[in-house]
Amino acid sequence: MSTRTVREKQTPEDAVRSVNNRFYAAFESLDLREMESIWSHDDRVQCVQPGWELLLGWDEVRDRWARIFKNIKRVRVAVSGVFVRVEENVGWVSCTARITSAFSDSFDEATVQAINIFVQRDGQWLLVAHHASPLPTPPRSAVQ
Amino acid sequence: MSTRTVREKQTPEDAVRSVNNRFYAAFESLDLREMESIWSHDDRVQCVQPGWELLLGWDEVRDRWARIFKNIKRVRVAVSGVFVRVEENVGWVSCTARITSAFSDSFDEATVQAINIFVQRDGQWLLVAHHASPLPTPPRSAVQ
Numbered sequence: 081m082s083t084r085t086v087r088e089k090q091t092p093e094d095a096v097r098s099v100n101n102r103f104y105a106a107f108e109s110l111d112l113r114e115m116e117s118i119w120s121h122d123d124r125v126q127c128v129q130p131g132w133e134l135l136l137g138w139d140e141v142r143d144r145w146a147r148i149f150k151n152i153k154r155v156r157v158a159v160s161g162v163f164v165r166v167e168e169n170v171g172w173v174s175c176t177a178r179i180t181s182a183f184s185d186s187f188d189e190a191t192v193q194a195i196n197i198f199v200q201r202d203g204q205w206l207l208v209a210h211h212a213s214p215l216p217t218p219p220r221s222a223v224q
Numbered sequence: 225m226s227t228r229t230v231r232e233k234q235t236p237e238d239a240v241r242s243v244n245n246r247f248y249a250a251f252e253s254l255d256l257r258e259m260e261s262i263w264s265h266d267d268r269v270q271c272v273q274p275g276w277e278l279l280l281g282w283d284e285v286r287d288r289w290a291r292i293f294k295n296i297k298r299v300r301v302a303v304s305g306v307f308v309r310v311e312e313n314v315g316w317v318s319c320t321a322r323i324t325s326a327f328s329d330s331f332d333e334a335t336v337q338a339i340n341i342f343v344q345r346d347g348q349w350l351l352v353a354h355h356a357s358p359l360p361t362p363p364r365s366a367v368q
Contacts, residue, residue, distance in 0.1 A: 124309050126318050128337050133359060134318050136307060163280060165268050165352070167343050170314035172353065174270050174278050193272050195339060195355045199311050208309070209316065211339045213357025215277060 093164045096171035096198055099205045100164075103196060104157045104177065110149045116142065120199060120206035128211040130192050154182040169200040176215065191215040237308045240315035240342050243349045244308075247340060248301045248321065254293045260286065264343060264350035272355040274336050298326040313344040320359065335359040 090098075099118065106114040119125060123137040127144060135141050161176040173196045181188045197209040234242075243262065250258040263269060267281040271288060279285050305320040317340045325332045341353040 124307075126307065126309075126339075128318070128339070128357060131358065131360070133320070133337055134305065134307065136318075161278065163268075163270065163278065165270075167314045168312055170311050172341065174272075174280075174353070174355075176277070193277055193355070193357075195270075195272070195353065197316065197341070209318070209339065211318075211337075211355055211357065213272065213337075213355065214275065216275070 092166040092171060092200075095205055096166055096173060097162065097164050099198055099207070100162070100173040100175070100196055101159070103207060103210075104159050108155055108157050110152060110155065112142075112146055112149055115145050115149075118207050120201070120208045122208075124208070126209040126211070128213075130190065130212050130214040151183060152181050153184060156180045170197065171200070171205060172197040177212070236310040236315060236344075240310055240317060240349055241306065241308050243342055243351070244306070244317040244319070244340055245303070247351060247354075248303050252299055252301050254296060254299065256286075256290055256293055259289050259293075262351045264345070264352045266352075268352070270353040270355070272357075274334065274356050274358040295327060296325050297328060300324045314341065315344070315349060316341040321356070 102114075103118045106118055119138065119141065121138040125136075125138050125141050127135040127141040129144065135144055156179075158178040159175050160178075161174075163174045165172055175194055176191065177194055178191045179189070181190075191214075192212040193215050194210065194212040196207060198205040199208050247262045250262055263282065263285065265282040269280075269282050269285050271279040271285040273288065279288055300323075302322040303319050304322070305318070307318045309316055319338055320335065321338055322335045323333070335358075336356040337359050338354065338356040340351060342349040343352050
């Protein structure tokens with residue numbers, strides 16, 4: 081509503097929203113180093129891809145992203161319906177992501193409902209859990 | 225490994241695991257009052273049922289459970305693969321739930337991967353987010 085200096089006035093919710101944006105930007109860039117910088121590298125991080133079971137621990141999670149990034153040629157992610165909640169040093173984001181992926185010989189479009197949990201360590205918000213579930217494409221909200 | 229007095233030695237992880245069990249027991253009992261007692265009644269609670277979009281706020285979430293409880297005649301929930309993480313006053317559980325439901329004229333079996341986030345208020349852990357996504361039935365882990 082008013083002009084402001086982001087650095088001065090950034091709330092914890094702003095900071096969590098910002099790192100959530102970085103997560104999807106890292107996905108779009110297919111840059112594994114950038115994706116690595118978003119996550120906590122501990123053995124309790126969790127990742128659920130749409131329709132898949134839980135991956136537990138940084139090694140499993142990193143391997144999955146490396147495989148995804150290797151297989152996808154190009155990807156675009158449109159994020160909407162972003163809802164942020166912060167409770168002390170834990171913050172999470174619920175959002176909808178429409179993911180358009182190009183592979184070497186095919187093309188895929190998917191809409192997911194995601195929840196991403198971040199923990200603050202030394203002033204930095206790190207992703208510790210990503211859980212995405214499939215939604216119909218186009219999403220129900222677009223046709224209701 | 226050793227016998228112990230649960231009340232004396234209960235860790236925050238034990239407490240979160242326990243309320244997560246109560247959540248699924250409330251679902252099985254189809255007792256709306258019990259389900260109400262598990263949740264925080266605030267306008268930022270979130271609920272994603274398998275394949276559905278986000279419900280936001282206690283009124284929406286309560287209405288959904290009331291409708292589910294009205295439609296289901298009997299339900300059994302088998303929870304497995306439980307993983308608990310606590311960071312100060314926020315704890316979350318990832319688990320797999322196999323849900324067998326009987327309706328007035330049909331029968332349904334579903335397996336979901338869920339994440340449930342709890343926040344501690346005045347010593348009580350309250351559910352603030354439930355996100356469940358569909359998995360194949362039988363789950364992949366059973367046939368791999």
